[in-house]
Amino acid sequence: MSDSVVVLHCISKQYHPGVPVLADISWDIPGGARYVILGSSGSGKTTLLSILGLLLRPSAGAIIVGGQDAWQWPERRRAAWRTANLGYVWQDAGLLPELTVVENANLPLHIRRIPRKQWNGSDLLHRVGLGARLRAYPHELSGGEAQRVAIARALAGSPQLVLADEPTGSLQRRQAVEICQLFLELQEELKFGLVVATHNEALVRHLRAEPLWVYDGQLHARSPREGM
Numbered sequence: 001m002s003d004s005v006v007v008l009h010c011i012s013k014q015y016h017p018g019v020p021v022l023a024d025i026s027w028d029i030p031g032g033a034r035y036v037i038l039g040s041s042g043s044g045k046t047t048l049l050s051i052l053g054l055l056l057r058p059s060a061g062a063i064i065v066g067g068q069d070a071w072q073w074p075e076r077r078r079a080a081w082r083t084a085n086l087g088y089v090w091q092d093a094g095l096l097p098e099l100t101v102v103e104n105a106n107l108p109l110h111i112r113r114i115p116r117k118q119w120n121g122s123d124l125l126h127r128v129g130l131g132a133r134l135r136a137y138p139h140e141l142s143g144g145e146a147q148r149v150a151i152a153r154a155l156a157g158s159p160q161l162v163l164a165d166e167p168t169g170s171l172q173r174r175q176a177v178e179i180c181q182l183f184l185e186l187q188e189e190l191k192f193g194l195v196v197a198t199h200n201e202a203l204v205r206h207l208r209a210e211p212l213w214v215y216d217g218q219l220h221a222r223s224p225r226e227g228m
């Protein structure tokens, strides 16, 4: 494991005054780490992941990146850091319907204005078993295939950290296990950190990950059933 990619320092979040969702969370995410964030619906998993992904500003506390508080940066710098260092995978894959599979996978590189000859979306699609479907459109894919494209897209910019919110939530159990296996193989090769938020505790086993539970607004190393 290498140095921390992101450090959360005393993070709190409330969407409405007096209704805390997260309270005073500190968390240091080392490079190459693998975590599964668990918690019941409404406990704050997506909120935590969005804060970690610099998509949502915390109400208090700091997100430290390279020794600096990333919310003190101008938005453009934060956005540039995000696209260069983070990859996102969402429950419903979130592919753009009017783009082909390979265009979807290359989208983060397009946005970063990386020269076209360095685009690796096609290689990654071969790697996730979709090399024969590069010109297909998202509506022609199964749920598991769409999720593979979303993973290729998340990895296209060679991120340090991949954040996945219920990445297997819309899949059958067998497909979910395959997606977890794919994450493990890709992580072995590409060495990114992985944080997966889910209500499904089986993913801890499938991803051989360290579990953390969100409840009472905080992050715990034990499930609420085990107590503190």
Ligand SMILES: Nc1ncnc2c1ncn2[C@@H]1O[C@H](COP(=O)(O)OP(=O)(O)OP(=O)(O)O)[C@@H](O)[C@H]1O
Pocket (backbone or CB within 6 Å): 015, 016, 021, 039, 040, 041, 042, 043, 044, 045, 046, 047, 048, 199
């Ligand atoms: N944009 C928002 N505005 C107001 N309240 C919000 C907003 N987003 C989330 N919340 C509230 O914050 C709490 C945590 O929501 P969050 O989406 O983080 O939970 P979750 O653990 O991801 O739930 P699920 O398992 O259902 O996805 C909930 O009470 C939710 O209603």
Ligand SMILES: [Mg+2]
Pocket (backbone or CB within 6 Å): 045, 046, 047, 165
């Ligand atoms: Mg959620």
